[in-house]
Amino acid sequence: MTRWAMVADLRRCVGCQTCTASCRHANATPPGVQWRRVLDVEQGEYPNVHRAFVPVGCQHCDDPPCMDVCPTTATRKRADGIVTIDYDLCIGCAYCAVACPYQARYKTTRPVNAYGREMENERKRRDDSKRAVATKCTFCVDRVDAGLATGLVPGVDPEATPACVNACITQTLAFGDLDDPASNVSRLIADNRHFRLHEELGTGPGFYYLWDAADKPAAE
Amino acid sequence: MSYPPQGYGTYGPDPWRQTSWDARAAGNFIGGGMGGGLIVFTVLADASGAAHAALLSAGLALVGFGLFCVSLELGRPLRALNVFRNPRTSWMAREAWASVLLVPAVVATAAGIPGASSFALALALVFVCCQARLLQAAKGIPAWRAPAVVPLLVFSGLIEGAGLFFVAAPWHGAATRSLQIAFGALLVIRVVAWLGYRRRVAGTIAPGAKAALDGAGGMLIVAGTALPLALVAAAGFAASDVALALTGIAGLVAALAGAFVKLTLITRAGFNQGFALPHLPVRGART
Numbered sequence: 001m002t003r004w005a006m007v008a009d010l011r012r013c014v015g016c017q018t019c020t021a022s023c024r025h026a027n028a029t030p031p032g033v034q035w036r037r038v039l040d041v042e043q044g045e046y047p048n049v050h051r052a053f054v055p056v057g058c059q060h061c062d063d064p065p066c067m068d069v070c071p072t073t074a075t076r077k078r079a080d081g082i083v084t085i086d087y088d089l090c091i092g093c094a095y096c097a098v099a100c101p102y103q104a105r106y107k108t109t110r111p112v113n114a115y116g117r118e119m120e121n122e123r124k125r126r127d128d129s130k131r132a133v134a135t136k137c138t139f140c141v142d143r144v145d146a147g148l149a150t151g152l153v154p155g156v157d158p159e160a161t162p163a164c165v166n167a168c169i170t171q172t173l174a175f176g177d178l179d180d181p182a183s184n185v186s187r188l189i190a191d192n193r194h195f196r197l198h199e200e201l202g203t204g205p206g207f208y209y210l211w212d213a214a215d216k217p218a219a220e
Numbered sequence: 221m222s223y224p225p226q227g228y229g230t231y232g233p234d235p236w237r238q239t240s241w242d243a244r245a246a247g248n249f250i251g252g253g254m255g256g257g258l259i260v261f262t263v264l265a266d267a268s269g270a271a272h273a274a275l276l277s278a279g280l281a282l283v284g285f286g287l288f289c290v291s292l293e294l295g296r297p298l299r300a301l302n303v304f305r306n307p308r309t310s311w312m313a314r315e316a317w318a319s320v321l322l323v324p325a326v327v328a329t330a331a332g333i334p335g336a337s338s339f340a341l342a343l344a345l346v347f348v349c350c351q352a353r354l355l356q357a358a359k360g361i362p363a364w365r366a367p368a369v370v371p372l373l374v375f376s377g378l379i380e381g382a383g384l385f386f387v388a389a390p391w392h393g394a395a396t397r398s399l400q401i402a403f404g405a406l407l408v409i410r411v412v413a414w415l416g417y418r419r420r421v422a423g424t425i426a427p428g429a430k431a432a433l434d435g436a437g438g439m440l441i442v443a444g445t446a447l448p449l450a451l452v453a454a455a456g457f458a459a460s461d462v463a464l465a466l467t468g469i470a471g472l473v474a475a476l477a478g479a480f481v482k483l484t485l486i487t488r489a490g491f492n493q494g495f496a497l498p499h500l501p502v503r504g505a506r507t
Protein backbone atom coordinates (compact mmCIF):
# COMPACT_ATOMS: atom_id res chain seq x y z
CA MET A 1 0.00 0.00 0.00
CA THR A 2 0.95 3.63 -0.33
CA ARG A 3 0.26 6.42 2.15
CA TRP A 4 1.35 9.81 0.87
CA ALA A 5 2.37 12.13 3.67
CA MET A 6 4.22 15.36 4.20
CA VAL A 7 6.89 16.25 6.71
CA ALA A 8 7.85 19.75 7.85
CA ASP A 9 11.11 20.20 9.73
CA LEU A 10 10.33 23.15 11.99
CA ARG A 11 14.03 23.63 12.71
CA ARG A 12 14.58 24.55 9.09
CA CYS A 13 11.63 26.76 8.19
CA VAL A 14 12.50 30.46 7.93
CA GLY A 15 8.99 31.66 7.14
CA CYS A 16 9.83 32.87 3.64
CA GLN A 17 6.39 31.82 2.32
CA THR A 18 7.86 30.53 -0.92
CA CYS A 19 5.74 27.39 -0.46
CA THR A 20 2.67 29.60 -0.21
CA ALA A 21 3.59 31.48 -3.36
CA SER A 22 4.40 28.34 -5.30
CA CYS A 23 1.14 26.72 -4.23
CA ARG A 24 -0.80 29.74 -5.34
CA HIS A 25 1.05 29.74 -8.63
CA ALA A 26 0.61 26.00 -9.22
CA ASN A 27 -3.06 25.94 -8.30
CA ALA A 28 -4.09 29.43 -9.41
CA THR A 29 -5.86 30.15 -6.16
CA PRO A 30 -7.39 33.61 -5.81
CA PRO A 31 -6.17 36.25 -3.34
CA GLY A 32 -6.99 35.28 0.23
CA VAL A 33 -6.94 31.56 -0.53
CA GLN A 34 -3.78 29.87 0.68
CA TRP A 35 -3.91 26.13 0.53
CA ARG A 36 -0.37 26.14 1.94
CA ARG A 37 0.33 28.90 4.42
CA VAL A 38 2.95 29.48 7.07
CA LEU A 39 2.07 30.46 10.63
CA ASP A 40 4.36 32.80 12.52
CA VAL A 41 4.24 31.56 16.12
CA GLU A 42 5.76 33.46 19.00
CA GLN A 43 5.61 31.72 22.35
CA GLY A 44 6.80 32.60 25.82
CA GLU A 45 7.68 35.84 27.60
CA TYR A 46 10.78 37.98 27.47
CA PRO A 47 13.56 36.94 27.73
CA ASN A 48 12.50 33.33 27.10
CA VAL A 49 10.75 33.83 23.82
CA HIS A 50 10.70 31.28 21.04
CA ARG A 51 9.62 31.82 17.49
CA ALA A 52 8.63 29.17 15.01
CA PHE A 53 7.30 29.11 11.48
CA VAL A 54 4.77 26.40 10.87
CA PRO A 55 3.60 25.40 7.39
CA VAL A 56 -0.04 24.33 7.57
CA GLY A 57 -2.81 23.29 5.22
CA CYS A 58 -4.90 20.21 4.62
CA GLN A 59 -3.46 17.44 6.77
CA HIS A 60 -4.91 14.65 4.58
CA CYS A 61 -6.13 12.87 7.69
CA ASP A 62 -6.58 9.12 8.09
CA ASP A 63 -10.07 9.81 9.44
CA PRO A 64 -10.96 13.17 7.91
CA PRO A 65 -13.88 14.86 9.69
CA CYS A 66 -14.51 16.87 6.53
CA MET A 67 -15.31 13.67 4.64
CA ASP A 68 -17.69 12.28 7.25
CA VAL A 69 -19.75 15.46 7.42
CA CYS A 70 -19.92 16.08 3.67
CA PRO A 71 -23.55 15.50 2.69
CA THR A 72 -22.79 15.10 -0.99
CA THR A 73 -19.83 12.66 -1.02
CA ALA A 74 -17.84 15.39 -2.78
CA THR A 75 -15.05 14.92 -0.25
CA ARG A 76 -13.39 11.54 -0.51
CA LYS A 77 -10.22 9.86 0.62
CA ARG A 78 -8.22 7.87 -1.88
CA ALA A 79 -6.58 4.58 -1.02
CA ASP A 80 -3.24 6.39 -0.96
CA GLY A 81 -4.44 8.78 1.76
CA ILE A 82 -5.00 11.89 -0.36
CA VAL A 83 -8.26 13.65 0.50
CA THR A 84 -9.95 15.09 -2.58
CA ILE A 85 -12.96 17.23 -3.41
CA ASP A 86 -15.20 16.68 -6.43
CA TYR A 87 -16.02 20.26 -7.38
CA ASP A 88 -18.94 19.09 -9.52
CA LEU A 89 -20.68 17.47 -6.57
CA CYS A 90 -19.96 20.06 -3.87
CA ILE A 91 -22.91 22.32 -3.01
CA GLY A 92 -20.82 24.84 -1.08
CA CYS A 93 -22.52 24.31 2.28
CA ALA A 94 -19.20 24.88 4.09
CA TYR A 95 -19.95 22.11 6.56
CA CYS A 96 -16.48 20.71 5.84
CA ALA A 97 -14.95 24.11 6.58
CA VAL A 98 -16.33 24.14 10.12
CA ALA A 99 -15.57 20.44 10.59
CA CYS A 100 -11.89 20.82 9.69
CA PRO A 101 -9.80 21.44 12.84
CA TYR A 102 -6.97 22.78 10.66
CA GLN A 103 -8.87 25.58 8.91
CA ALA A 104 -7.68 24.18 5.62
CA ARG A 105 -10.79 24.77 3.56
CA TYR A 106 -11.79 27.83 1.60
CA LYS A 107 -14.92 28.96 -0.18
CA THR A 108 -14.90 32.00 -2.42
CA THR A 109 -18.35 33.01 -3.53
CA ARG A 110 -17.38 35.61 -6.12
CA PRO A 111 -14.39 36.23 -8.37
CA VAL A 112 -11.52 37.94 -6.57
CA ASN A 113 -8.65 39.46 -8.53
CA ALA A 114 -5.32 40.61 -7.21
CA TYR A 115 -5.64 44.12 -8.64
CA GLY A 116 -9.39 44.60 -8.81
CA ARG A 117 -9.89 44.05 -12.52
CA GLU A 118 -9.07 40.69 -14.01
CA MET A 119 -5.49 40.50 -15.28
CA GLU A 120 -4.42 38.51 -18.32
CA ASN A 121 -2.96 35.61 -16.32
CA GLU A 122 -6.08 35.46 -14.14
CA ARG A 123 -8.30 35.32 -17.18
CA LYS A 124 -6.27 32.50 -18.70
CA ARG A 125 -6.28 30.37 -15.53
CA ARG A 126 -9.77 31.19 -14.35
CA ASP A 127 -11.61 28.06 -13.17
CA ASP A 128 -15.26 28.65 -12.40
CA SER A 129 -15.70 25.10 -11.15
CA LYS A 130 -13.79 26.10 -8.00
CA ARG A 131 -16.00 29.05 -7.24
CA ALA A 132 -18.65 28.86 -4.48
CA VAL A 133 -17.51 25.37 -3.50
CA ALA A 134 -15.04 24.15 -0.91
CA THR A 135 -11.42 24.02 -2.02
CA LYS A 136 -8.22 22.92 -0.31
CA CYS A 137 -4.74 21.51 -0.77
CA THR A 138 -4.72 18.34 -2.87
CA PHE A 139 -1.07 17.40 -2.29
CA CYS A 140 -0.85 18.41 -5.98
CA VAL A 141 -2.59 15.14 -6.79
CA ASP A 142 -2.45 15.80 -10.53
CA ARG A 143 1.33 16.04 -10.42
CA VAL A 144 1.57 12.93 -8.24
CA ASP A 145 -0.67 10.89 -10.55
CA ALA A 146 0.94 12.14 -13.76
CA GLY A 147 4.36 11.40 -12.32
CA LEU A 148 3.41 7.89 -11.24
CA ALA A 149 1.98 7.23 -14.69
CA THR A 150 5.38 7.93 -16.20
CA GLY A 151 7.33 5.95 -13.64
CA LEU A 152 8.48 8.86 -11.51
CA VAL A 153 8.68 8.75 -7.72
CA PRO A 154 6.70 11.41 -5.85
CA GLY A 155 8.87 13.11 -3.27
CA VAL A 156 12.01 12.24 -5.21
CA ASP A 157 11.35 13.43 -8.74
CA PRO A 158 10.30 17.08 -8.77
CA GLU A 159 7.84 16.55 -11.64
CA ALA A 160 5.85 14.19 -9.40
CA THR A 161 6.19 16.17 -6.19
CA PRO A 162 3.86 18.85 -4.73
CA ALA A 163 4.80 22.36 -5.76
CA CYS A 164 5.35 23.59 -2.19
CA VAL A 165 7.93 20.88 -1.53
CA ASN A 166 9.77 21.65 -4.75
CA ALA A 167 9.85 25.35 -3.95
CA CYS A 168 10.98 25.14 -0.32
CA ILE A 169 14.33 26.93 -0.10
CA THR A 170 15.43 25.25 3.14
CA GLN A 171 14.24 21.70 2.49
CA THR A 172 11.81 22.09 5.36
CA LEU A 173 9.11 20.24 3.44
CA ALA A 174 9.37 16.65 2.30
CA PHE A 175 6.82 14.43 0.61
CA GLY A 176 6.76 10.67 0.26
CA ASP A 177 5.26 7.30 1.00
CA LEU A 178 4.81 6.64 4.69
CA ASP A 179 4.27 2.93 4.06
CA ASP A 180 7.70 2.60 2.48
CA PRO A 181 10.24 2.36 5.31
CA ALA A 182 13.00 3.48 2.97
CA SER A 183 11.21 6.63 1.78
CA ASN A 184 12.50 10.08 2.68
CA VAL A 185 9.53 10.83 4.94
CA SER A 186 9.77 7.50 6.77
CA ARG A 187 13.46 8.09 7.44
CA LEU A 188 12.88 11.66 8.60
CA ILE A 189 10.17 10.54 11.00
CA ALA A 190 12.31 7.70 12.31
CA ASP A 191 15.33 9.93 12.87
CA ASN A 192 13.55 12.82 14.57
CA ARG A 193 11.13 13.66 17.31
CA HIS A 194 7.87 14.68 15.75
CA PHE A 195 4.27 15.57 16.41
CA ARG A 196 1.08 16.04 14.46
CA LEU A 197 -1.36 18.91 14.97
CA HIS A 198 -4.38 18.39 17.22
CA GLU A 199 -3.62 14.70 17.53
CA GLU A 200 -6.02 14.46 20.47
CA LEU A 201 -8.94 14.78 18.04
CA GLY A 202 -8.15 11.40 16.51
CA THR A 203 -8.07 12.61 12.93
CA GLY A 204 -4.74 10.95 12.16
CA PRO A 205 -3.12 13.75 10.18
CA GLY A 206 -0.81 12.84 7.31
CA PHE A 207 1.40 15.83 8.06
CA TYR A 208 4.29 15.41 10.49
CA TYR A 209 6.26 18.16 12.19
CA LEU A 210 9.86 17.51 13.21
CA TRP A 211 11.14 19.47 16.19
CA ASP A 212 14.29 17.72 17.46
CA ALA A 213 16.70 14.92 16.66
CA ALA A 214 15.64 11.56 18.04
CA ASP A 215 19.16 10.62 19.20
CA LYS A 216 19.65 13.75 21.32
CA PRO A 217 18.50 14.10 24.92
CA ALA A 218 15.12 15.77 25.14
CA ALA A 219 15.46 19.53 25.29
CA GLU A 220 11.95 20.20 26.60
CA MET B 221 6.04 45.51 17.42
CA SER B 222 2.62 44.86 18.91
CA TYR B 223 0.25 42.00 18.31
CA PRO B 224 -3.55 42.24 18.18
CA PRO B 225 -5.26 40.80 21.26
CA GLN B 226 -7.17 38.34 19.12
CA GLY B 227 -4.00 37.06 17.51
CA TYR B 228 -2.98 37.24 13.92
CA GLY B 229 -6.32 37.19 12.17
CA THR B 230 -6.97 34.32 9.83
CA TYR B 231 -3.32 33.42 9.45
CA GLY B 232 -2.20 33.08 13.02
CA PRO B 233 -2.01 30.44 15.70
CA ASP B 234 -4.64 31.90 18.02
CA PRO B 235 -8.31 30.91 17.72
CA TRP B 236 -10.47 33.11 15.55
CA ARG B 237 -14.19 33.20 14.86
CA GLN B 238 -15.34 31.08 11.95
CA THR B 239 -16.99 32.97 9.13
CA SER B 240 -18.29 30.03 7.09
CA TRP B 241 -21.66 29.87 8.83
CA ASP B 242 -23.60 32.99 9.75
CA ALA B 243 -27.16 33.92 10.73
CA ARG B 244 -28.50 31.97 7.75
CA ALA B 245 -27.11 28.75 9.19
CA ALA B 246 -28.40 29.75 12.62
CA GLY B 247 -31.82 30.21 11.00
CA ASN B 248 -31.79 26.52 10.13
CA PHE B 249 -31.23 25.51 13.74
CA ILE B 250 -33.79 28.01 15.01
CA GLY B 251 -36.52 27.24 12.46
CA GLY B 252 -35.87 23.51 12.52
CA GLY B 253 -35.84 23.31 16.31
CA MET B 254 -38.97 25.40 16.69
CA GLY B 255 -40.79 23.52 13.94
CA GLY B 256 -39.79 20.10 15.15
CA GLY B 257 -40.66 20.99 18.74
CA LEU B 258 -44.01 22.39 17.70
CA ILE B 259 -44.87 19.19 15.85
CA VAL B 260 -43.84 17.10 18.86
CA PHE B 261 -45.88 19.16 21.29
CA THR B 262 -48.91 19.33 19.00
CA VAL B 263 -48.95 15.55 18.60
CA LEU B 264 -48.51 15.06 22.34
CA ALA B 265 -51.38 17.49 23.02
CA ASP B 266 -53.57 15.06 21.12
CA ALA B 267 -55.82 17.84 19.91
CA SER B 268 -57.98 17.55 16.83
CA GLY B 269 -59.66 19.73 14.26
CA ALA B 270 -58.54 22.76 12.29
CA ALA B 271 -56.27 24.14 15.03
CA HIS B 272 -54.44 20.83 15.25
CA ALA B 273 -53.84 20.76 11.49
CA ALA B 274 -52.81 24.40 11.48
CA LEU B 275 -50.24 23.89 14.25
CA LEU B 276 -48.77 20.89 12.47
CA SER B 277 -48.60 22.90 9.25
CA ALA B 278 -46.93 25.75 11.10
CA GLY B 279 -44.36 23.32 12.47
CA LEU B 280 -43.67 22.00 9.00
CA ALA B 281 -43.45 25.54 7.65
CA LEU B 282 -40.87 26.43 10.30
CA VAL B 283 -38.79 23.39 9.37
CA GLY B 284 -39.05 24.49 5.76
CA PHE B 285 -38.09 28.03 6.70
CA GLY B 286 -34.96 26.73 8.42
CA LEU B 287 -34.00 24.71 5.37
CA PHE B 288 -34.68 27.73 3.18
CA CYS B 289 -32.34 29.80 5.39
CA VAL B 290 -29.54 27.29 4.98
CA SER B 291 -30.16 27.10 1.24
CA LEU B 292 -29.30 30.80 1.12
CA GLU B 293 -25.88 29.88 2.45
CA LEU B 294 -25.17 27.31 -0.26
CA GLY B 295 -22.56 28.29 -2.79
CA ARG B 296 -24.25 26.14 -5.43
CA PRO B 297 -27.96 26.11 -4.57
CA LEU B 298 -28.92 24.55 -7.90
CA ARG B 299 -27.14 21.40 -6.80
CA ALA B 300 -28.99 21.31 -3.48
CA LEU B 301 -30.41 17.85 -4.17
CA ASN B 302 -26.88 16.45 -3.77
CA VAL B 303 -27.43 16.95 -0.04
CA PHE B 304 -29.22 13.58 0.03
CA ARG B 305 -26.24 11.61 -1.24
CA ASN B 306 -24.43 10.72 1.96
CA PRO B 307 -26.78 9.69 4.78
CA ARG B 308 -24.27 6.97 5.67
CA THR B 309 -22.02 9.37 7.59
CA SER B 310 -23.31 12.93 7.24
CA TRP B 311 -25.78 14.35 9.73
CA MET B 312 -26.64 17.07 7.26
CA ALA B 313 -27.77 14.45 4.75
CA ARG B 314 -29.69 12.65 7.50
CA GLU B 315 -31.35 15.91 8.49
CA ALA B 316 -32.40 16.42 4.87
CA TRP B 317 -33.86 12.91 4.66
CA ALA B 318 -35.68 13.34 7.97
CA SER B 319 -37.23 16.57 6.72
CA VAL B 320 -38.42 14.91 3.51
CA LEU B 321 -39.97 12.00 5.41
CA LEU B 322 -41.51 14.39 7.91
CA VAL B 323 -43.72 15.99 5.26
CA PRO B 324 -46.00 13.02 4.47
CA ALA B 325 -46.07 11.98 8.12
CA VAL B 326 -47.27 15.41 9.23
CA VAL B 327 -49.73 15.71 6.35
CA ALA B 328 -51.16 12.29 7.19
CA THR B 329 -51.40 13.26 10.87
CA ALA B 330 -53.16 16.50 10.01
CA ALA B 331 -55.55 14.52 7.82
CA GLY B 332 -56.38 12.32 10.80
CA ILE B 333 -55.02 9.07 9.36
CA PRO B 334 -54.77 6.61 12.27
CA GLY B 335 -51.25 5.79 13.40
CA ALA B 336 -49.63 8.61 11.44
CA SER B 337 -49.12 10.77 14.50
CA SER B 338 -46.62 8.31 15.96
CA PHE B 339 -44.53 8.55 12.81
CA ALA B 340 -44.78 12.35 12.81
CA LEU B 341 -43.73 12.47 16.45
CA ALA B 342 -40.79 10.13 15.89
CA LEU B 343 -39.62 11.90 12.73
CA ALA B 344 -39.86 15.34 14.32
CA LEU B 345 -37.71 14.08 17.18
CA VAL B 346 -35.28 12.49 14.73
CA PHE B 347 -35.08 15.76 12.81
CA VAL B 348 -34.26 17.77 15.93
CA CYS B 349 -31.70 15.16 16.99
CA CYS B 350 -30.12 15.25 13.52
CA GLN B 351 -29.71 19.00 13.84
CA ALA B 352 -28.03 18.62 17.21
CA ARG B 353 -25.68 15.91 15.97
CA LEU B 354 -25.00 17.98 12.86
CA LEU B 355 -23.55 20.74 14.97
CA GLN B 356 -21.66 18.36 17.22
CA ALA B 357 -19.95 16.78 14.19
CA ALA B 358 -18.28 20.10 13.37
CA LYS B 359 -14.96 19.10 14.90
CA GLY B 360 -13.26 22.34 13.99
CA ILE B 361 -15.23 24.39 16.53
CA PRO B 362 -14.70 23.50 20.21
CA ALA B 363 -17.96 25.13 21.34
CA TRP B 364 -19.89 23.02 18.85
CA ARG B 365 -18.17 19.67 18.99
CA ALA B 366 -18.77 19.14 22.71
CA PRO B 367 -21.16 16.18 23.17
CA ALA B 368 -23.10 18.27 25.69
CA VAL B 369 -24.31 20.46 22.84
CA VAL B 370 -26.63 17.64 21.72
CA PRO B 371 -29.02 17.59 24.72
CA LEU B 372 -28.89 21.38 24.81
CA LEU B 373 -30.10 21.72 21.23
CA VAL B 374 -32.64 18.93 21.50
CA PHE B 375 -34.29 20.28 24.63
CA SER B 376 -34.05 23.83 23.37
CA GLY B 377 -35.86 22.81 20.19
CA LEU B 378 -38.59 21.09 22.19
CA ILE B 379 -38.95 24.14 24.45
CA GLU B 380 -39.12 26.53 21.52
CA GLY B 381 -41.84 24.42 19.89
CA ALA B 382 -43.71 24.13 23.15
CA GLY B 383 -43.41 27.87 23.59
CA LEU B 384 -45.06 28.50 20.24
CA PHE B 385 -47.75 25.98 21.14
CA PHE B 386 -48.60 28.03 24.22
CA VAL B 387 -48.45 31.28 22.27
CA ALA B 388 -51.25 29.87 20.11
CA ALA B 389 -53.13 28.51 23.13
CA PRO B 390 -55.90 31.16 23.11
CA TRP B 391 -56.78 29.94 19.65
CA HIS B 392 -56.47 26.15 19.92
CA GLY B 393 -57.45 25.85 23.58
CA ALA B 394 -55.49 22.64 24.11
CA ALA B 395 -53.04 24.01 26.67
CA THR B 396 -54.02 21.79 29.56
CA ARG B 397 -52.51 22.03 33.01
CA SER B 398 -50.58 18.81 32.48
CA LEU B 399 -49.00 20.27 29.33
CA GLN B 400 -48.07 23.38 31.28
CA ILE B 401 -46.36 21.22 33.88
CA ALA B 402 -44.53 19.35 31.13
CA PHE B 403 -43.46 22.70 29.71
CA GLY B 404 -42.14 23.77 33.11
CA ALA B 405 -40.25 20.51 33.47
CA LEU B 406 -38.70 20.99 30.02
CA LEU B 407 -37.62 24.49 31.02
CA VAL B 408 -35.77 23.08 34.00
CA ILE B 409 -34.21 20.31 31.90
CA ARG B 410 -33.04 22.82 29.30
CA VAL B 411 -31.34 25.05 31.85
CA VAL B 412 -29.69 21.99 33.41
CA ALA B 413 -28.51 20.99 29.93
CA TRP B 414 -27.18 24.50 29.43
CA LEU B 415 -25.29 24.53 32.73
CA GLY B 416 -23.82 21.11 31.98
CA TYR B 417 -22.78 22.22 28.50
CA ARG B 418 -21.24 25.43 29.77
CA ARG B 419 -19.28 23.59 32.45
CA ARG B 420 -17.95 21.01 30.00
CA VAL B 421 -16.75 23.49 27.38
CA ALA B 422 -15.23 25.89 29.92
CA GLY B 423 -11.69 24.62 29.49
CA THR B 424 -11.70 24.23 25.73
CA ILE B 425 -13.20 27.34 24.19
CA ALA B 426 -11.60 30.67 23.33
CA PRO B 427 -12.14 33.75 25.54
CA GLY B 428 -14.30 35.35 22.85
CA ALA B 429 -16.55 32.29 22.78
CA LYS B 430 -16.75 32.28 26.57
CA ALA B 431 -17.86 35.90 26.66
CA ALA B 432 -20.51 35.31 24.01
CA LEU B 433 -21.85 32.18 25.69
CA ASP B 434 -21.92 33.77 29.13
CA GLY B 435 -23.97 36.68 27.84
CA ALA B 436 -26.45 34.36 26.16
CA GLY B 437 -26.46 32.01 29.15
CA GLY B 438 -27.40 34.77 31.58
CA MET B 439 -30.29 35.69 29.34
CA LEU B 440 -31.33 32.03 29.06
CA ILE B 441 -31.36 31.56 32.83
CA VAL B 442 -33.24 34.74 33.68
CA ALA B 443 -35.49 35.50 30.71
CA GLY B 444 -35.60 32.01 29.22
CA THR B 445 -36.14 29.98 32.36
CA ALA B 446 -36.90 31.87 35.58
CA LEU B 447 -39.40 34.28 34.02
CA PRO B 448 -41.44 31.67 32.10
CA LEU B 449 -41.40 29.34 35.11
CA ALA B 450 -42.78 32.14 37.27
CA LEU B 451 -45.41 32.94 34.66
CA VAL B 452 -46.48 29.30 34.32
CA ALA B 453 -46.68 29.02 38.12
CA ALA B 454 -48.74 32.20 38.33
CA ALA B 455 -51.05 30.87 35.62
CA GLY B 456 -51.99 28.06 37.96
CA PHE B 457 -53.62 30.56 40.28
CA ALA B 458 -55.12 32.89 37.69
CA ALA B 459 -58.47 32.98 35.95
CA SER B 460 -58.54 31.02 32.68
CA ASP B 461 -58.20 34.03 30.33
CA VAL B 462 -55.33 35.47 32.33
CA ALA B 463 -53.74 32.04 32.63
CA LEU B 464 -53.77 31.66 28.85
CA ALA B 465 -52.12 35.05 28.44
CA LEU B 466 -49.49 34.27 31.07
CA THR B 467 -48.57 30.91 29.51
CA GLY B 468 -48.50 32.54 26.08
CA ILE B 469 -46.00 35.13 27.28
CA ALA B 470 -44.02 32.39 29.02
CA GLY B 471 -43.92 30.39 25.80
CA LEU B 472 -42.84 33.38 23.75
CA VAL B 473 -39.94 34.39 25.99
CA ALA B 474 -38.80 30.79 26.36
CA ALA B 475 -38.80 30.33 22.58
CA LEU B 476 -37.04 33.62 21.91
CA ALA B 477 -34.40 32.84 24.54
CA GLY B 478 -33.68 29.49 22.91
CA ALA B 479 -33.42 31.12 19.50
CA PHE B 480 -31.03 33.73 20.87
CA VAL B 481 -28.79 31.08 22.40
CA LYS B 482 -28.62 29.25 19.08
CA LEU B 483 -27.89 32.45 17.19
CA THR B 484 -25.09 33.23 19.63
CA LEU B 485 -23.71 29.72 19.50
CA ILE B 486 -23.45 29.77 15.71
CA THR B 487 -22.49 33.34 14.95
CA ARG B 488 -20.53 34.53 17.98
CA ALA B 489 -19.24 31.51 19.87
CA GLY B 490 -17.96 29.70 16.79
CA PHE B 491 -14.25 30.10 17.46
CA ASN B 492 -11.87 27.47 16.17
CA GLN B 493 -9.02 26.21 18.36
CA GLY B 494 -6.16 27.81 16.48
CA PHE B 495 -2.85 26.00 16.24
CA ALA B 496 -1.27 25.13 19.57
CA LEU B 497 2.16 23.54 19.18
CA PRO B 498 3.00 20.76 21.64
CA HIS B 499 6.73 21.32 20.97
CA LEU B 500 8.83 24.15 19.64
CA PRO B 501 11.74 23.44 17.32
CA VAL B 502 15.08 22.90 19.05
CA ARG B 503 17.76 24.92 17.29
CA GLY B 504 21.42 25.64 17.95
CA ALA B 505 23.52 24.35 20.88
CA ARG B 506 21.58 22.72 23.66
CA THR B 507 22.31 23.74 27.22
